[in-house]
Amino acid sequence: MTETPISAAHDSAPGTVDVIVVGGGTGGYSTALxxxxxxLTVLLAERDKVGGTCLHRGCIPSKAMLHAAELVDGIAEARERWGVRASVDSVDWAALVAxxxxxxxRxxxxxxxxxxxxxxxxxxxSARLTGTRTVRVEGHGEFTARRGIVLATGSRPRPLPGLAADGRRVVTSDDALFAPGLPKSVLVLGGGAIGVEYASFHRSMGADVTLVEAADRLVPLEDADVSRHLTRGLKKRGIDVRTGALxxxxxVLEDGVRATVRTARGELRAVGAERLLVAVGRVPVTEGLGLAAAGLTADExxxxxxxDWDRLETAVPGIHVVGDLLPPPSLGLAHASFAEGLLVAETLAGLASPPVDYTAVPRVTYSSPQTASVGLSEAEARNRGHGVTVNTMPLTxxxxxxxxxxxxxxxxxxEAADGAxxxxxxxxxxxxxxHVSEMIAESQLIVGWDAEPSDVARHVHAHPTLSEAVGEAFLTLAGRGLHQQ
Structure with missing residues (x-):
């Protein structure tokens, strides 16, 4: 794509810019940049801090805490497996938080x-639409966009009906990291990526953890074998995993939470914990956004x-959407939002920009063990009519x-093998x-470029590395199996 910078009209009327972005999370600020x-001249309206949920309450702080958890796990492995006489006497919560x-x-x-x-x-x-090209920002007045408006207001945790989060005994994924201290026991409700990560973190920090998921397996949007191996790894670490449970x-008690869970077999089980962590998904933030004033509506x-998904443009010309406001196939992931922001900005600048290929966007769960995926699961591939060949290679x-x-x-x-x-x-x-979160980039390119195993097999993977297992898996599929026949 050849870029031609646009000469922005800087002599326009006060309050008029080329682009107005509502929301300063990953999708919003990437669009603006x-x-x-x-x-283009850009106005970015944000009611809180730029960076959004990902930077302040989600991706970044949670991965920092999970890194600390990995260090704790490493000390245990050093002692139990490698003869290193070390132990964790305690965790200085204030230092960890700092x-x-x-x-x-930073x-x-x-x-x-x-x-x-x-x-x-x-x-x-706080910003709200007042027309198809106008936005009013509380305390700043009304602004007009010559080229377009980008909605990027993000999402919030889905509430649990009848049980309000108090930030202490009942917490959501937004405030779990900021609750006081480390609990001795946690009941995590929701076995998607967020719930699994928090269950993993608290277990590393010594808590007794019960993980409850209504679906019949953890991370239900991932391949079934991913769910199976992840569940096995979490159970091996002592996490009580209950799928198909409600x-x-x-x-809520003074010293914790007492819950009743219906198991997959229909049995009622009592579960007590110091903290209940609700991670049952997220919902888009549209309250007060003034969609109707611009002729827009949210779905159910x-x-x-x-x-127009190729431009991420709504039915109202010039109003675009990025990030968690988008329904599937958008993924509600920060790195997908970056790509959406680039697409919309380039579209508003009059450039031809490739649409986001959501199938080629990687998905990662930063638990222990980690999961990382890109492309179709085996079931999705078969459901779409593909003849399928599958190869599984243990890392060990x-x-x-x-x-x-x-x-x-x-x-x-x-796709299914040929006659050879x-x-x-x-x-x-x-x-x-x-470490599979760091290994998925290669596979992202493989899927995104429609490569065949023989294309990958031509390239030599370093030995000894974990990624060598990826190379071996493709060698076998290319009919050149070495250690895997």
Whole structure:
């Protein structure tokens, strides 16, 4: 794509800019930065802090805490497996929180600096649409967009009916990291990526953890084998995993929460914990956004659907949507929001921009064990009519996997093999095990570029590494199996 910077009209009427972005999370600020780099004048309205949920309450602080948890787990492994006489006497919660907050603060200042350097005009306040090209920001007045408006107001945790979060005994994924201290026991409700990560963190920190998921398996949107290996790993760590289970009732006490859970067999089980962590999904934030004033409506789930997915443009020309306001196939992931922001900014600048290929966007769960996937699951591939060839390679089948000693698997889903036994186009890659969040990038390119196993097999993977297992899996599918026959 050839970029042609646009000469922005800086002599326009006061309060008039090229682009107005409502919401300063990952989707919003990436739109603003890219639009400004293309010569457009941009106003970004954010009622809280730029960076959004991901930076301040989600991705960044939670991964900082999970890194600390990984260090604690490493000390246990050093003692139990490698003869290193070490132990964790205690966790200094205040020091842990200080390190986490420093990382968040430095990232926040970095985003603010990028926006200022790019010339994006950031205004603090709640914003609402007043027309198809106008937005009123509380405390700042009304602004007009010549080229378009971008809605990027994000999402909030889905509440549990009849049980309000208090930030102490009942917490959501937004405030779980900021609740006081480390509980000795936690009941996590919701077995998606967020619930699994929090269950993993608290177990590493010594808590007794019960993880309840209504679906028949954890991370139900992932490949079934991913769910199976993840569940096995979590149970091995002592987490009480209950799938196909429903919370019937919960009572908040002075010293914790008492809950009743209906199991997959229909039995009622009492579960007591110091803290109940609700992670049953997120819902789009549209309250007070003034959609009707611009001729827009949210669907029954609260999403604002685009009329044109190639441009992420709504039925009202010039109004675009990015991030968690988008319904599936958008993924509600920060890195997907970055891509959406780039697309919309380039579209508003008059450039031809490739649409987001959501199938090629990687999905990662940062628990222990980790999961990382890109492309179609085996079931999705079959449901779409593909003839399928599947190869599964244990991480422990390579030397580095044995060194780590934590199991794991590489699963490749490809189109059916030809008469010579060589599989066709790669449809999906699914990883479970240590550090797989750092291994998925290669598979993202493989799926995104419609590669075949023979294309991958031409390239040599370093030995000994965990990624060697990925290379071995593709060698086998290409009919050139070495250690895996």
């Amino acid at each position: 890219r639009a400004a780099s293309l010569g 390190s986490r907050d420093d990382i968040v603060s 990232n926040h200042k970095g985003v603010e600096g990028h926006l200022a350097h790019a010339g994006v005009h950031v205004v603090r306040g 919370l019937q009732e919960a009572t 789930r609260g999403f604002v659907a685009p009329a 089948a390579v030397a580095k996997g044995m060194v780590h000693g934590r199991g794991g698997v590489v699963k490749v889903v490809a 036994g060589r599989a066709g186009r790669v449809l999906g890659v699914h990883l479970v095990g240590p």
